[in-house]
Structures are given as structure tokens and as C-alpha cells.
Amino acid sequence: MTSFPRSTPEAQGVSSAAIGRFVDALEREVHDLHSLMLVRHGHVIAEGWWAPYSAAAPHALFSISKSFVSTAVGFAIEEGLLALDDRVVDLLPDDLPEAVGDNLAAMRLRHLLTMTTGHAVDTIGRVDESQHNWSRALLALPVELAPGSTFVYNTGATYLISAILQRLTGQRVLDYLTPRLFEPLGIADAAWEQCPRGIDVGGWGLSVTTEDIARFGQTYLRGGEWQGTQVVPAHWVAEATARQVPNATPDAPADNDQGYGYQFWRNRHGSYRADGAFGQLSIAFPEQDALLVLTSGVQSAQIELDLVWEHLLPVLGNHEILTPDAAADAALTARLRGLTIPAPPGAATSPAAIRVSGREYSLPTNSFGLTTVALTENLDGTTLALTTATGVHELRCGYGVWEPAESALVERPQPVAAAGAWVDDSAYLAKICLTGTPFALTVSLDFRADEVTVNIEQNVSFGPTQLLHTNGSAA
Numbered sequence: 001m002t003s004f005p006r007s008t009p010e011a012q013g014v015s016s017a018a019i020g021r022f023v024d025a026l027e028r029e030v031h032d033l034h035s036l037m038l039v040r041h042g043h044v045i046a047e048g049w050w051a052p053y054s055a056a057a058p059h060a061l062f063s064i065s066k067s068f069v070s071t072a073v074g075f076a077i078e079e080g081l082l083a084l085d086d087r088v089v090d091l092l093p094d095d096l097p098e099a100v101g102d103n104l105a106a107m108r109l110r111h112l113l114t115m116t117t118g119h120a121v122d123t124i125g126r127v128d129e130s131q132h133n134w135s136r137a138l139l140a141l142p143v144e145l146a147p148g149s150t151f152v153y154n155t156g157a158t159y160l161i162s163a164i165l166q167r168l169t170g171q172r173v174l175d176y177l178t179p180r181l182f183e184p185l186g187i188a189d190a191a192w193e194q195c196p197r198g199i200d201v202g203g204w205g206l207s208v209t210t211e212d213i214a215r216f217g218q219t220y221l222r223g224g225e226w227q228g229t230q231v232v233p234a235h236w237v238a239e240a241t242a243r244q245v246p247n248a249t250p251d252a253p254a255d256n257d258q259g260y261g262y263q264f265w266r267n268r269h270g271s272y273r274a275d276g277a278f279g280q281l282s283i284a285f286p287e288q289d290a291l292l293v294l295t296s297g298v299q300s301a302q303i304e305l306d307l308v309w310e311h312l313l314p315v316l317g318n319h320e321i322l323t324p325d326a327a328a329d330a331a332l333t334a335r336l337r338g339l340t341i342p343a344p345p346g347a348a349t350s351p352a353a354i355r356v357s358g359r360e361y362s363l364p365t366n367s368f369g370l371t372t373v374a375l376t377e378n379l380d381g382t383t384l385a386l387t388t389a390t391g392v393h394e395l396r397c398g399y400g401v402w403e404p405a406e407s408a409l410v411e412r413p414q415p416v417a418a419a420g421a422w423v424d425d426s427a428y429l430a431k432i433c434l435t436g437t438p439f440a441l442t443v444s445l446d447f448r449a450d451e452v453t454v455n456i457e458q459n460v461s462f463g464p465t466q467l468l469h470t471n472g473s474a475a
Helices: 016-029 064-078 102-106 109-113 134-139 155-169 173-185 210-221 234-240 302-316 326-337 351-356
Strands: 033-040 043-049 206-208 272-276 280-285 290-296 360-362 372-378 381-388 391-397 403-407 414-422 427-434 440-448 451-458 466-474
Touching (some): 016 033, 016 043, 016 302, 016 326, 033 210, 043 326, 064 109, 064 173, 064 210, 064 234, 109 155, 134 155, 155 173, 210 272, 210 280, 210 290, 280 302, 290 302, 351 372, 351 440, 360 451, 381 414, 391 403, 391 414, 391 427
Antiparallel strands (some): 033 290, 272 280, 280 290, 360 372, 360 466, 381 391, 403 414, 414 427, 427 440, 440 451, 451 466
16 A cells, blocks of 8 residues: 555544645635645545645645655665765865865765755856756855865755765666655655756655645655555655754744754754745644645745644644544545636626737737737637747636646746636736746736736746736737
8 A cells, every 4th residue: 555544633642623624725825826735643534625726636746846855865874875074075086176176075875865065145146047968057156165064055966965865876866765765655656856967956856736735744754664564764854854964044933043954944843844846845743643644825934833833833733542523524625626816807708808809919028938829718718818929829728727737938838727807897816827837927918908918926926926027919
């Protein structure tokens, strides 16, 4: 058996009504929730996906990927391929700069794992991703501080670990982990982005389902054991999730200064987490024997963590079976089955709809690369057509419902879902969820005479969230 057993919350000592109040709080404060899974005593007691996101669809993990890389290191050490105090210059001898400084020479594997490489800033942002050899580019950067002296979150460090593992094993980290971790846990169809040399990018890029994340988190919660089998070495689990180094930095959120392990974060309240950008979280509560997985699209996960401590943690203290509450359990189940991201509010049509339907509007050169837009009204709905250098991207926008599709509008072909509405007599608003990622685009078209104002915003970003604001004219 590789799937989680399911249980009512009360049978595992948790109130269904209390979980419902936690979901209420999440929906009040967080506007782009994608999934939730709560595990207690090894049983899933609550799970839900906000449409158009679904249980079967893989989701980009961003830096939760780092915790999987850490696990690969644990296996490699157990197999005698590595040691924590191995020097990085010895592990990647073919990628070194001509002059190796003292700090680079002193850098060890443990410094990569604990983000104490001696770099003053994250190195990945200082490397042009079009470069063929990322390892060589990263190792050529200045190492300003003594390794081990200072914590600086450094995704480039995790990439170097991935490169080291591939050099030593002859396999991508994904392939190395498959028989050791993914297959024992029943994780299928995992995918990992690669650099130009075919090395898994390590610090991000892994995509799996919500339940896959939970299987991984539960294995760590149980000391490396999954359903009676020791999968990950127990000593590695203990070390990786312990406070290996202090990580307090100026203005750090409350749960980002509790210590850092081997690619895992320590939290308040005796818990720890695997953490990915924009609200991808696997939070382990060892004292409460519980695990919470969230995927979402939020700029900062601290808001989610604060809600966990306020609303969920207090109801996880009871280890006794509670009196069954069939009504509350049924209400929670119905609530979780009906979760959805609200579609844009407004009208199905407007006075402008017939006038603009099928007309193509040309746009000036812009950073988004959008050349034309068109909106077509049909009896069965609205079609938004956006033209870029890669072609015409047509998306059916459901009214009050999400219309799934595949589109290459952003970067590559990927699953999306769109919904839209007329927000007033002349303006149409569409939301496009990139359902394998945290990202969603809001496209606003305001039609005036023979012109259109186009605005495109992204819900979360490492940079500006407004991607385009321009005017176009009818062709």
C-alpha cells in the first residue's frame, strides 16, 4: 500500500469544525489557494483543491525541491559517495576558476547544505541562465566571507549540490531518487527542470502532486519511515531537520529566523518545514504527530504560517479520539469538495460585446511580446485571442466557471484554465490560471471607440507584477 489511509478528523483527535474554521480563515486572508492536505497520526483527515486546481495535477514546488536534494545527499552519504566535510573544489574539479581563492578552497559540502557558503548574496541571480556551464559560472563568483560564518539563502548552492550528485552518481538527481525515494513512496511522474547541461536545477524546478508532497513530509515526520519501511536514513532525517545554523537576518519574517538545517527551515512551536516560493509549504509538527501541506500563489508564506499558528496548531494538541461528529464531518467534507478560486465577477455580456467581437486590435512593441488582442463572443462563451511571437493563443473564458486548456502563452505549453466577465459596459476581465504553477494572469481589456487599453498583471512574482499596460487600435 502506498496511499495514505483516510479518516475522520475526530477519530484522530481533531475537530472537524475547527478545521472548517481554519479553512475559513485561509480563504479570508489568502486569495490564491490551490490545495490543502492535513495528516494526523498517519491518516489524511482533510484534503481539498481549489478549482481549477486538482488532486491529480502536479504542481511546481519551487524551493521545496531543495529538501528533496537534501534527501539525495543523505542517500549518497549512506552509500559512501560523499561526506559532509568534502571540499567543493574536490567535488567539482573540472569547473573551477583559474585562481581558487582561500574562501572557495575552504568551502565544504555542509556549507552548501546549510546556506553558509560565504557568499554575500544569493548566487543564482548573478548567473546568466543561458550560460552552458552553470557550475563554472557559480564557482567563479567572489566568495566574500569565510564559509560557515554567515547564513545567506543561496539557491546557487543547491544547484551545485545537484551538479555534485550527478558527477558522482552519473545520474540526474531525479533518476537517482527514483528507486530510493519516489518508487517506495509511490510518487509517479515527477518532473524536474534542467540546466543547459542536463543537470537538474536542484533549488527549484521539481513538480509533483499535493499528496506526493505529503508522502515525502510524512516520511520525514516518522524518522524516514514510510508505511513500515525505513526509506530515508533516520540519522539523516534528524540532522537535516535540526537547527544546524542560525539564520536570523534583518527584517526576516518570524518563522525565517528559527534556524536552518540541511535545506529545511525550522519554525516556531517546535515545528519545521520544506518551503517553496509563493506559498508552497510542507509543515511538520513532531510533537503533535501532524503534517500540513499547502500549495498556493501568495507573495509571502508568512501570512499562511501565522494562520496555522493561530487557528490550527491549538486544535492539534489532543491525541485522544474525539466523540464522532457526523454532521460536522459531513459539512467539512462538502466544504472541501466545493472549493474554488472565484471567477471574475461581472456580466456575461455587455453593450460593447457585439461591437468588438472578432475585431483584432494591434499593439505597439512591448516587453510582454504581445502584438494583437481579440475578443470573440459566441453563443457558448467568450474566446480571448492573444498573439505573440510564438503564435495566436486562443483561450475560452468560462463565465462563472473555469475552462481548462493547454497554452504556450507563457514560456512553454502548459495546462491553464480561464474565466472572465464584463466588469462594466466597456471593460472585459479575464483570469488565466497556470494550473501547474503558483502563477495566474489577469488580463483587462477596456474598449473605447476603435481603441483598447490592455493591462496584464501577475498575481505573484520575483519582480514587478504588472507585466503590460498599453493601448492598441483596431486593425
